[in-house]
Amino acid sequence: MTATHCPYCALQCGITLENSGAQLVLSGRDFETNGGALCRKGFSATKLLEHPQRLQTPLLRQSDGSFAPITWDRALDLIAEKALSIRSESGADAVAMFGSGSLTNEKAYQLGKFARLALGTSRIDYNGRFCMSSAAAGTNKAFGLDRGMPFPLADLDDAAMILMLGSNVADTMPPFVRHLDTVRERGGLIVVDPRRSATAKLSAEGAGWHLQPTPATDLQLLLGLAHVVLAESLADSDYLAARTTGLDALRASVAAWWPERTAAITGVPAEEIRRTARALAHAAREAKNGGHPVYILTGRGIEQHANGTDTVSAAINLALLLGLPGTMAGGYGTITGQGNGQGGREHGQKCDQLPGYRKIADPEHRAHVAKVWGVDPEIIPGPGIPAVQLLNTLGTATGARMLMIHGANPVVSAPDANQIFAALRRLDFLVVADFFLSETAAEADLVLPVLQWAEEEGTMTNLEGRILRRRAAIAPPGQAKSELWIFSELAQRLQAPGTFSPDAAEVFAELKLASAGGISDYSGVNWEQLDQGAKIYWPCPEGSTISTDPAARNGTPRLFLDRFAHQDGKAQLIAVYAPVASPSKKISLVTGRLLEHYQSGTQTRRVDELAATSPDVRLEIHPSTALAHQISDGQLVEVSNQRGTTIARAKLSTDMRLDTVFLPFHFPRTSTANLLTDPSVDPFSAMPEFKHAQVSLNPIKGEN
Numbered sequence: 016m017t018a019t020h021c022p023y024c025a026l027q028c029g030i031t032l033e034n035s036g037a038q039l040v041l042s043g044r045d046f047e048t049n050g051g052a053l054c055r056k057g058f059s060a061t062k063l064l065e066h067p068q069r070l071q072t073p074l075l076r077q078s079d080g081s082f083a084p085i086t087w088d089r090a091l092d093l094i095a096e097k098a099l100s101i102r103s104e105s106g107a108d109a110v111a112m113f114g115s116g117s118l119t120n121e122k123a124y125q126l127g128k129f130a131r132l133a134l135g136t137s138r139i140d141y142n143g144r145f146c147m148s149s150a151a152a153g154t155n156k157a158f159g160l161d162r163g164m165p166f167p168l169a170d171l172d173d174a175a176m177i178l179m180l181g182s183n184v185a186d187t188m189p190p191f192v193r194h195l196d197t198v199r200e201r202g203g204l205i206v207v208d209p210r211r212s213a214t215a216k217l218s219a220e221g222a223g224w225h226l227q228p229t230p231a232t233d234l235q236l237l238l239g240l241a242h243v244v245l246a247e248s249l250a251d252s253d254y255l256a257a258r259t260t261g262l263d264a265l266r267a268s269v270a271a272w273w274p275e276r277t278a279a280i281t282g283v284p285a286e287e288i289r290r291t292a293r294a295l296a297h298a299a300r301e302a303k304n305g306g307h308p309v310y311i312l313t314g315r316g317i318e319q320h321a322n323g324t325d326t327v328s329a330a331i332n333l334a335l336l337l338g339l340p341g342t343m344a345g346g347y348g349t350i351t352g353q354g355n356g357q358g359g360r361e362h363g364q365k366c367d368q369l370p371g372y373r374k375i376a377d378p379e380h381r382a383h384v385a386k387v388w389g390v391d392p393e394i395i396p397g398p399g400i401p402a403v404q405l406l407n408t409l410g411t412a413t414g415a416r417m418l419m420i421h422g423a424n425p426v427v428s429a430p431d432a433n434q435i436f437a438a439l440r441r442l443d444f445l446v447v448a449d450f451f452l453s454e455t456a457a458e459a460d461l462v463l464p465v466l467q468w469a470e471e472e473g474t475m476t477n478l479e480g481r482i483l484r485r486r487a488a489i490a491p492p493g494q495a496k497s498e499l500w501i502f503s504e505l506a507q508r509l510q511a512p513g514t515f516s517p518d519a520a521e522v523f524a525e526l527k528l529a530s531a532g533g534i535s536d537y538s539g540v541n542w543e544q545l546d547q548g549a550k551i552y553w554p555c556p557e558g559s560t561i562s563t564d565p566a567a568r569n570g571t572p573r574l575f576l577d578r579f580a581h582q583d584g585k586a587q588l589i590a591v592y593a594p595v596a597s598p599s600k601k602i603s604l605v606t607g608r609l610l611e612h613y614q615s616g617t618q619t620r621r622v623d624e625l626a627a628t629s630p631d632v633r634l635e636i637h638p639s640t641a642l643a644h645q646i647s648d649g650q651l652v653e654v655s656n657q658r659g660t661t662i663a664r665a666k667l668s669t670d671m672r673l674d675t676v677f678l679p680f681h682f683p684r685t686s687t688a689n690l691l692t693d694p695s696v697d698p699f700s701a702m703p704e705f706k707h708a709q710v711s712l713n714p715i716k717g718e719n
C-alpha cells in the first residue's frame with residue numbers, strides 16, 4: 016500500500032495505490048484537501064501508467080521524418096554534442112530550457128540548476144508563466160510574498176462569505192467544493208464569471224449570487240466594488256492605518272468608478288455592485304466581531320489577461336479595504352492550478368529567479384546559492400526572458416537554436432499556437448522529455464521517455480503551500496528514466512561544475528540548503544516526518560519543531576498574522592487604472608477547461624472513459640447568438656480571427672452571455688483554441704491574454 020497524491024492538479028488529492036503484482040488498484044485517501052473524494056481524472060489516473068502509447072525508449076528523428084528508437088547513451092551523447100557545438104558557435108544563450116509546474120520540487124530545482132550551471136544559459140522559463148504569473152506578480156506587489164493560499168484550505172470550511180472571481184472549481188477541482196458547503200448554506204458564495212459555470216450554478220442555485228460580467232472587465236468591476244466600499248465608508252480604517260500603505264493613491268484611483276459607470280462597462284447592474292460591496296463589508300465587520308471569516312479568491316479567469324496583474328491587485332485591494340489579509344477574519348487567496356504549480360514557481364525555473372524564491376539579479380541571493388552549488392557567483396547567468404518571448408524568438412537572430420522541454424505541450428497550450436509551431440520548426444535541435452508523444456514531442460528531434468507520478472519519489476507543494484510526498488509504487492516500463500538521472504548524466508557529459516545527484520532525497524537535501532533564509536524556506540522539512548503525515552507549510556526554517564499529530568499544523572500555515580513580507584511589514588495598496596470605455600461589440604471568446612480533460616490533453620485524451628465523455632472540442636454558444644449566425648446545435652463552426660481558425664462543433668447553452676462564446680483548450684491541431692489567442696502579455700508578469708479574444712463565427716455549410 017502506497018500513500019501518495021494524484022498526478023494532476025494543485026489540490027493534490029490523497030490517493031492510495033495497492034500493487035498486488037498483477038494489478039494496481041487506486042482509491043481515494045482521506046486527506047485534508049479531498050476527504051477521500053477524487054474527480055474522474057484522478058480516479059482514472061492509473062490508465063496513464065499502463066497505457067499502450069507510453070514511450071519506452073529514446074526516439075531520434077530520422078532523415079525521412081520518422082522516429083527510430085536509440086539507446087540512452089547515444090541520446091545523451093547527442094544532446095551533449097549539440098549543446099556544446101551550438102554554444103561554441105552562438106554562445107550559451109543559444110541553448111534554452113523550458114520547465115513545468117508538473118515537475119516535482121526536486122526536478123524543478125535541478126532543472127533550474129542544470130540550465131544555469133550545465134548549459135550556462137539565462138534562457139529558461141516554464142509553463143507556470145501561462146498559469147500563475149499574474150497572481151504571483153500581484154501577491155508579490157501587495158504582500159511581498161507569493162504563496163497562492165496564505166492559509167489552509169480547511170479555513171474556508173467555516174466561511175461566512177466567499178467572493179470567487181474567475182475560478183470554476185466545481186469542474187477544475189471537484190473535491191474543493193466540499194470546502195464550500197457551509198458558505199453555500201450560509202448564502203455567502205458569490206461567483207463572478209461571464210459564463211454560468213458549474214461553480215456559478217452552486218451560488219446562483221443556492222442563496223448566494225452570480226455576477227456575469229462582460230469578459231475582461233473584472234478590473235472595472237473590482238474598482239467599482241472598491242468605490243462603493245470607500246464612498247459608503249465601509250472600509251476598515253483602523254486596519255488600513257495599522258497594516259497598509261497607499262490608501263490615498265488607491266482612493267484617487269477608484270474615485271471615477273461609481274456603480275452606474277461600472278455597470279455600463281461590465282454589464283453587471285449597479286444595484287448588484289452595491290449589494291455585493293455592502294454584503295462583503297457587512298460580513299467582514301461581523302467576522303471581526305467573532306463571526307465567521309470572509310475570503311476573496313481568484314482563478315485564471317481574471318488572471319489570464321494582459322492586465323491580469325492589475326486585476327489581481329484590484330482584488331487584493333478590495334480584501335485589504337475590508338481588513339481581511341493577515342487576520343483570522345479571512346483573507347485573499349489565488350487558487351494554484353498545476354500539480355506542483357506552487358513549488359514549481361519557487362525553486363528557480365523562472366527566468367529571473369534562483370531557489371528559495373530568490374532573485375537572480377540580487378548579489379546577496381546569488382552569493383547564497385553559489386555557495387550551496389559550490390561555484391563562483393560570477394558563473395551564474397543573469398535574468399533571461401519570459402516564456403512567450405523565449406518561445407517566439409526561437410530560431411531568430413536573438414533567439415535560442417536548441418531547446419529542451421520538460422513537462423509542457425506548448426504547441427497546444429501556448430498563445431497564438433501557429434507562431435509557436437513555426438518557432439519550434441526554426442530550431443536546430445528540439446529535445447522533449449515526456450511519457451507520451453505529445454503534439455510538441457511529435458515535433459522534436461529527440462524524445463526522452465521519463466517517469467510518471469507512481470514511478471518516482473519526490474515532493475510536491477500544493478495550493479496551500481503544504482509540502483507533500485510523492486511516492487513510487489511501481490517500476491517504470493521499458494527504458495523510461497528519471498529526469499534527475501538524465502540531468503546527472505548530461506551534467507557529466509557537459510563537464511558542469513557542481514554536483515547533480517540522480518537521487519530525489521539527496522536533491523531535496525540540497526534544495527533545503529539553497530532555500531534556507533529565502534522566502535520559500537524548506538530547510539526545516541524532512542521526508543520522514545512528511546511520510547508520517549506531518550502537515551508542513553512553508554516557510555519552515557531549520558530548527559522548526561515538527562509534530563506528526565494530525566491536529567498540528569507545522570511551519571507557517573497562516574502567513575502575515577504578525578506582519579506582511581515587505582520590509583516595513585505592511586501590505587501595499589496598489590493604485591490601478593482601467594479604461595473607461597465600452598468593449599467592442601464583436602463576439603468575445605473566453606477559454607478554459609472541462610471536467611474530463613487536463614491541460615493540453617496529452618494525458619486525458621488517452622484515457623478512454625474521459626475521451627468518450629468529451630471526445631472533441633465544443634464551442635459553447637447561446638442559442639440566440641447561434642441563431643443570429645445561422646448555427647445549429649452540433650454543427651461545425653469556423654471560429655476565426657486574424658491569427659487563425661479553430662474548427663469546433665456548436666453546443667448551444669443558455670449558460671452563455673449573448674456576446675460571448677467559450678472554447679476549452681484541451682484539443683490539438685485545428686481544434687486548438689490557442690490558434691485564436693493573443694500573445695500580448697501583461698507588463699508585470701508576462702502572462703499572455705489567454706482568456707479573451709475577439710472572433711467571428713461561420714457555420715460550415717453542409718456539415719452537421
Ligand SMILES: Nc1nc2c(c(=O)[nH]1)N[C@H]1C(S)=C(S)[C@@H](COP(=O)(O)OP(=O)(O)OC[C@H]3O[C@@H](n4cnc5c(=O)[nH]c(N)nc54)[C@H](O)[C@@H]3O)O[C@H]1N2
Binds near residue numbers: 024146187188314316
Ligand atoms: N478538469 C481540469 N481541471 C484542472 C485543469 C484542467 O486542465 N482540467 N488544470 C489545472 C490548472 S493548471 C489550472 S490553472 C486550474 C484552472 O482552474 P480555473 O481557473 O477554475 O479554470 P478555467 O476554466 O481556466 O477558468 C475559470 C473560469 O474563468 C472564466 N472566465 C473566462 N474569462 C473570464 C473573465 O474575463 N472574467 C471572469 N471573471 N471569468 C472569466 C471561465 O468561464 C471559467 O469558468 O485548473 C486545474 N484543474
Ligand SMILES: Nc1nc2c(c(=O)[nH]1)N[C@H]1C(S)=C(S)[C@@H](COP(=O)(O)OP(=O)(O)OC[C@H]3O[C@@H](n4cnc5c(=O)[nH]c(N)nc54)[C@H](O)[C@@H]3O)O[C@H]1N2
Binds near residue numbers: 315450680692706
Ligand atoms: N487558451 C488557453 N490556453 C491555456 C490556458 C487557458 O486557460 N486557456 N491555461 C494555461 C495554463 S493555466 C496552463 S498550466 C498551461 C498548461 O499547458 P501545458 O504546459 O501544455 O501543460 P500540460 O498539458 O499539463 O502538459 C504537460 C506535458 O508534460 C507531460 N508531463 C507531465 N508530467 C511530467 C513530468 O514530470 N516530466 C515530463 N518531462 N513531462 C511531464 C505531460 O504528459 C504533457 O504532455 O496551459 C495554458 N494554456
Ligand code: SF4
Binds near residue numbers: 021024057189
Ligand atoms: S481534483 Fe485535482 S488532484 Fe483531485 S483527483 Fe481531480 S485532478 Fe486529481
Ligand SMILES: [Mo]
Binds near residue numbers: 145353
Ligand atoms: Mo494552470
